[in-house]
Amino acid sequence: MDDELAISVRGLRKAYGDNVAVAGVDLDVRRGEVFALLGPNGAGKTTTVEILEGYRRRDAGEVRVLGSDPAAPAPDWRSRVGIVLQGTGEFDELTVAEVVRHFAGFYPDADDPEKVIERVGLGDKRRARTHSLSGGQKRRLDVALGIIGRPELLFLDEPTTGFDPEARRDFWELIRDLAAAGTTILLTTHYLDEAEALADRVGVIAGGQVVEVAAPDQLGNRQAALATVSWRTPEGALESAQSATPTALVAELAARFGGEVPGLTVTRPTLEDVYLTMIGHR
Amino acid sequence: MTTTTSKPATRPAVPTRRVGPVALGLRQGRLEITQFLRSRESVVFTMGFPVIMILIFAAIFNDEIAPGVSYTQYFITGMIATGLMTVSFQNLGIWIPIERDRGVLKRYRGTPMPKWVYFAGKVIMVVAIGVAETLLLLAVSVAFFDLDLPSTAGRWLTFGWVAVLGVTACTLCGIAISSLARTARSGSAVVTPVALVLQFISGVFFVFTELPTWMQQVAALFPLKWMCQGLRAVFLPDSFGAQEAGGSFELGRVAVVLAAWCVIGLVLCLTTFRWTTRRDG
Numbered sequence: 001m002d003d004e005l006a007i008s009v010r011g012l013r014k015a016y017g018d019n020v021a022v023a024g025v026d027l028d029v030r031r032g033e034v035f036a037l038l039g040p041n042g043a044g045k046t047t048t049v050e051i052l053e054g055y056r057r058r059d060a061g062e063v064r065v066l067g068s069d070p071a072a073p074a075p076d077w078r079s080r081v082g083i084v085l086q087g088t089g090e091f092d093e094l095t096v097a098e099v100v101r102h103f104a105g106f107y108p109d110a111d112d113p114e115k116v117i118e119r120v121g122l123g124d125k126r127r128a129r130t131h132s133l134s135g136g137q138k139r140r141l142d143v144a145l146g147i148i149g150r151p152e153l154l155f156l157d158e159p160t161t162g163f164d165p166e167a168r169r170d171f172w173e174l175i176r177d178l179a180a181a182g183t184t185i186l187l188t189t190h191y192l193d194e195a196e197a198l199a200d201r202v203g204v205i206a207g208g209q210v211v212e213v214a215a216p217d218q219l220g221n222r223q224a225a226l227a228t229v230s231w232r233t234p235e236g237a238l239e240s241a242q243s244a245t246p247t248a249l250v251a252e253l254a255a256r257f258g259g260e261v262p263g264l265t266v267t268r269p270t271l272e273d274v275y276l277t278m279i280g281h282r
Numbered sequence: 283m284t285t286t287t288s289k290p291a292t293r294p295a296v297p298t299r300r301v302g303p304v305a306l307g308l309r310q311g312r313l314e315i316t317q318f319l320r321s322r323e324s325v326v327f328t329m330g331f332p333v334i335m336i337l338i339f340a341a342i343f344n345d346e347i348a349p350g351v352s353y354t355q356y357f358i359t360g361m362i363a364t365g366l367m368t369v370s371f372q373n374l375g376i377w378i379p380i381e382r383d384r385g386v387l388k389r390y391r392g393t394p395m396p397k398w399v400y401f402a403g404k405v406i407m408v409v410a411i412g413v414a415e416t417l418l419l420l421a422v423s424v425a426f427f428d429l430d431l432p433s434t435a436g437r438w439l440t441f442g443w444v445a446v447l448g449v450t451a452c453t454l455c456g457i458a459i460s461s462l463a464r465t466a467r468s469g470s471a472v473v474t475p476v477a478l479v480l481q482f483i484s485g486v487f488f489v490f491t492e493l494p495t496w497m498q499q500v501a502a503l504f505p506l507k508w509m510c511q512g513l514r515a516v517f518l519p520d521s522f523g524a525q526e527a528g529g530s531f532e533l534g535r536v537a538v539v540l541a542a543w544c545v546i547g548l549v550l551c552l553t554t555f556r557w558t559t560r561r562d563g
Contacts, residue, residue, distance in 0.1 A: 098316070
């Protein structure tokens with residue numbers, strides 16, 4: 001077993017009756033990395049992750065998570081893995097501090113509940129009953145419960161679904177903090193910008209298989225793709241050109257306009273373009 | 283092997299801050315009790331239901347069922363039994379599907395918490411609430427309806443074991459039946475009719491011996507009838523035993539049937555309990 005790998009998956013398969021949800025997934029997640037599993041609904045993300053979390057049985061394949069098979073884990077395995085579930089108000093009548101303290105008691109080497117509550121940004125809500133929290137705050141509580149045991153590996157399943165833009169930004173900061181502290185993070189999402197903002201590497205999953213694994217800016221060979229430079233002519237018409245050397249073209253335009261180029265943009269295919277191609281929508 | 287000398291064991295073999303098993307169970311029990319007490323509906327309905335029922339019955343029936351035995355005295359035993367069944371069977375049969383649906387069970391499963399701790403917490407909650415509710419019912423009955431408390435140590439002992447066996451059986455059956463509900467909302471649809479039918483046929487709302495024989499025979503298959511009968515042995519005069527269906531309070535049979543239901547309930551729990559909803563697979 002390679003100690004550099006937090007997660008190693010080979011040929012993972014899972015079917016529900018005739019419906020094949022996971023059709024031979026291979027996946028490696030290194031220790032200390034933030035890995036995003038990106039895919040449309042029904043691609044097999046959640047099934048894959050729930051097998052890794054030990055919630056579901058697999059039909060076939062090799063799975064190692066922190067050196068254990070999640071279907072028959074080592075005794076201390078659960079305390080080394082953190083899971084951020086999508087809570088739906090489980091402990092309505094309890095306060096934030098009560099819930100976090102209670103869960104701290106399950107772990108051999110739990111973090112200080114007060115510190116964790118501060119860290120997820122619920123410091124001024126510690127005495128609030130959880131039913132009074134907003135959606136984003138509930139999600140923060142979910143994260144608090146996921147990290148209270150100081151996990152080496154943290155699973156985040158679609159963590160920001162339903163967030164407003166500001167709450168998402170705040171949440172991303174929190175995830176970056178955790179990653180900076182050395183926690184390995186496996187994140188599933190169907191938001192491309194989220195994968196791009198957080199992940200060291202992205203695995204695109206479609207039809208129950210991982211179709212590509214790459215750094216977000218290299219996915220689908222994005223770097224090598226032609227850039228599109230567009231600008232407005234002095235008459236106001238929009239003009240654009242594809243170029244392998246966009247910098248040269250911009251310099252040339254700057255010279256032509258004698259300074260600022262009106263309406264200048266330089267774009268490469270967005271992650272979304274690449275992604276939609278990959279999952280077969282184009 | 284590398285050339286380094288053997289590594290000293292710097293980490294203690296036993297983690298220092300882990301909570302011991304007893305403390306784990308007690309903490310879980312405290313959490314369950316806190317949640318119960320803070321949910322006002324469950325306090326009012328679970329704790330208050332038997333008291334309200336006894337007030338109604340006492341207002342309707344003021345005859346004697348036998349010389350020296352008022353209807354109220356008879357029905358109080360049924361209400362104690364019903365109350366114990368409410369906090370255990372109904373409470374768990376309704377509440378666990380809600381917790382399963384909301385993902386509470388899934389969340390616990392994702393932690394190192396041993397599975398038994400969840401059930402220990404429920405049992406502690408049931409026992410605490412059951413004791414409180416029974417004491418409340420007894421206090422109301424003594425204060426307003428001249429209930430005679432058990433006069434001998436032997437009767438208190440009978441009260442104790444009937445209550446413990448009955449609550450254990452009902453708790454286990456409540457946990458078992460919780461797996462029948464597919465969604466949070468169906469828990470009460472599954473449990474309430476079962477409880478209500480049992481109450482009608484087991485001598486809670488009617489004098490048991492006045493029920494049709496076939497109904498008595500059906501009731502005798504389930505624990506509630508035996509809990510009521512055991513409690514009548516505690517609260518009614520010995521002479522009343524002759525009026526029971528079996529010609530006596532049949533305490534031996536009470537113990538056997540309740541113990542059998544404990545075993546049945548335990549087997550059902552161990553074989554059928556689901557930690558996830560059906561749609562979770």
